[in-house]
Amino acid sequence: MIPAAFDYVRASSLDEALTLLSESTDSKVLAGGQSLIPLIRFRLAQPGRLVDIGGLRELAGISRDGDGWRIGALTTYRDLLDHDELCAAFPLLVDAINDIGDTQIRNRGTVGGAIAHADPALDFPAVALALDAEVLISGVDGERSTPLDGFFDGAFTTGLADGELITALRLPDLPKGVTTAWSSLSQAASGYSLAAVAAVVGDGHARVAIAGVGEMPYRATAVEEALAGGADPATAAAHATDGQTVATDIHADAEYRSSLAAIQVRRAVQAALDAAS
């Protein structure tokens, strides 16, 4: 497993990283490396240059930000789990992240990397979608922010422009009275989810996001509408894959995955409702 030759630059500042990225479209950003390194070792990706942002402390850290939280892009899953206040605010993070990969992956994988990589099977983007995350982005021309909902364009593609970098996620505080739950079933070999569901419900509010099923992590808006209209979890769950092109592979064909998505939606929504009582 030897990668093709590439240049490697370790950025010493965000500005330097952005300048390096703007110089060539052949560059890839290296953060935790949990997805990128296997790809280049298999030579499935052959970037000309890796821009290592691992040393940029301005991209790390978890802090209060108005009526929400700012989570630096370099924050690892482990950092999230170790932050008591954040975990108390978002029990969903704890439930879901303990389900992601293994200890080593949780120690290295970053939230910014998970969003930018946009693998449809990654769990974290669904969690962030359900939590109504906002993506903070920097480029040589300045900063911008955008809702995560709508940020994914398809498998492995996002609304990031060439030369742009995710600097942080912003999670708004959960509305009062809502409860959350996570339900998933993983493929035994890779541990990636065949269908994973993050549910945030209560007080007329419903956000349900699904990973592993569609071409990208998505909000199951038909499920959300059904729940808002008073449907019970099982009835609402029947809409889990409405409008989606459901993935198929040797582990789960579209038929099974669709069934599984509905099961996990029902279980997650029911568990979230049960958590309120």
Add this chain to the structure above:
Amino acid sequence: MAVANPHGAALKRKEDPRFITGAGNYLDDIKLPGMTHAAILRSPYAHAKIISIDTSAAAAMPGVVAVFTGKDMETELNPLPCAWAAGGASGGEVGGVTNNLNTPRVLAVDEVKWTGEGVAVVIAETPEQAVDAREAIDVDWEPLPTVVDAEKATEDGAPQLHENAPNNVAVTWSVGDPDGTAAAIDGAEVVIRQRLVNQRLIPNPIDMRGAIGRWDAGGDEYTIWMTSQTPHIMRLLITAFVMGIPEHKLRCIAPDVGGAFGTKIFCYPEWALVAWASKKLGGRPVKWYETRSENYQATTHGRDHITYIEVGATKAGEVTGLRVKTYANLGGRLSTIGPGIPTTLYGRLLSGPYKIPNVFCEVIGTYTNTVFVDAYRGAGRPEATYVLERAMDLVADETGVDPVDVRRRNFLPNDSFPHKNASGLYRSWNGVELAIDSGNYEPALDRALEMIGYADLDTRRKDAADRGRYLGIGLSTYIEMCGVAPSKWIGVVGEGWGAAMWESANIRIHLTGKVVLTIGTQSHGQGHETTMAQIVATGLGVPVEDVLVEQGDTSGTPFGYGSYGSRSAAVGGMAAYTAVQKIKEKAKRLAAHMLEASPDDMEYVDGGARVKGSPDKVKTIAEVALAAHVGYDLPEGMEPYLDETAYYDAPDCTWPFGTHIAMVEVDKETGKVDLVRYVAVDDVGKKINPLIVDGQIHGGIAQGVGQALWEGAVYDDDGQLISGSMMDYALPRASWFPELELDETVTPSPINALGVKGVGEAGTIASTPAVVNAVVDALSPLGIRHLDMPLTPQRVWRAMRDARANGDSTNPEVRS
């Protein structure tokens, strides 16, 4: 700390500190001066003609020392040998025995038969340069049609792989009594027919496969360091068949080997390749060590049978006849003993621990556009046990007799040993007749049932149902055939290697009393440095720390057939034991001389030779070794030194047995199966080291459960290996297992002095059907009576859905 008589003690393994601290010396740890690195270009097509290969761009890349193709070595290296053609079956030879043999070349010349067959090699100063240059090799391919399914390969119109193998039939073979079996099934009160798929597996040792070749100009001699279970056999096969050089011109060295599961028994293309290339480079060593992806494509796979069974039984559940027809996938070309696994090591095991009076088995080994298939932990015996244990449960399902009672009614009774199956399963065409040496099956079954609480499962089933889950329980009452022997049987062409199956051991005792045991077997994870030392230490009465075990180098160890088939204790251990007896005999004669006593009055007790009944008239083994070494005063005619070699050929195989019981829960919605309890009661004879035995059983169970629930090599119709990495090939994880509950019965093997049988494969053989039987039991309320492995969530979900759609509307489970 010294332990008196360490045989039977649960000692920690002597080799583990070395392995745990990273001080082991595995193939990839070896670095030689001037060493070059090889990268092999492998076919991206499963079936294609090679029109041309242009290596010029690769040869011009930085650091490249040489690039070779199959044509460059075609006249100097022969195709690899197939050392075990099918043959010699005893029973009615339906269609006779066929062997249409095709084996790989070191690199393919005209055509490739699977994705991953090697076609060119780059040798460079660094591994990175070799891999980069490999991408610059330009091959002009002409793709050909493909077939990957063992049964479809035999159908009319299937793509043909080899001119000499019509309908892709590599071997046909049969064993047993066709007429008696047909009559028994025709006249049976109950007849059951079932198709079973024993899926293809990828063995996955942690240490992958590799080799370093070095040619020495001084003596025109070669050395190959190789990840091998069988260095002596490799030297024989490589010299005699592939390179055509005298056997003593090659030295094979197996360093520490980190697992193999059978895959490192065989003569692979890369062995001769690195040696041949080193000579072309004037003697610079050439190293090749595969990647995991390469291991999946170019190292042997296991199992892969499509099997049709017919079972005749009485209404009381007594099996009267078993007819088996199996299509065994042998891959695109044959591996070293590929045909032997689904024939001798499968067909002859098809009555198991049962008295089935009529058995007939027909085997069709086929070529497909897949990598070669050969022995994988259990090697034929897991496939046979799977057939039998599924058959027992199918009989139970059909007759309504409890699966436990079906087994009890079919067990061989205790007075039937040594047992020879009436259909002649153990009879070889050269007149040798084997027998099951011993057995006492009911106590292991009873103990396992007691441990699992078989009599009181209703509460547990109800509790599971309340949680939305089906509970199931599955039995496997297996036997295993270890220490395959004797040579007069397995040495006959078609029954085995076409060579013998004895083992060797040499013991030398230094002047200081320290003992060196050199053996022809080759530990690759089993802890032989500990167990073999325990045998010798106990025999000689010395501390186990004083016994050094050497293995794995054809220079310095006596010829041995290596480690596989759970043979190292029953055959290799007995060679060590026999060498100990020779040492003791000489020690008694020398001690008698030292004590001025008659040799006939001597006995060897507690580490010394003494005059019978006179504990004070004794010479310790260290004193005797000193006297033998310095040689000042030896009896007339006695050679100096304590140095004895023994060659041991076992009179028969050994036959461990036991009962495994799996308890599973199945999610009624998702189909996910969880193993919730696992009980194993094994009888492996007398144990040399119970800790190591438990480790072997643990690992074996995990590997067998892996087949039942998770593992499966998948080729698509074009012959692409879809399960090409651990992202798609699911290996068992420790966290998926409950605490394994082990117990034992002990029935010493009557055929050897140590009473040992073997344990390396028992767990793998037993656990697969136990788990499948448990899942089928869990799903039986839906009317499901068989499912093919692996029992992934998708497969179980689909079976449940179909059963509910087609099921009996009066059954509340089916309606749910």
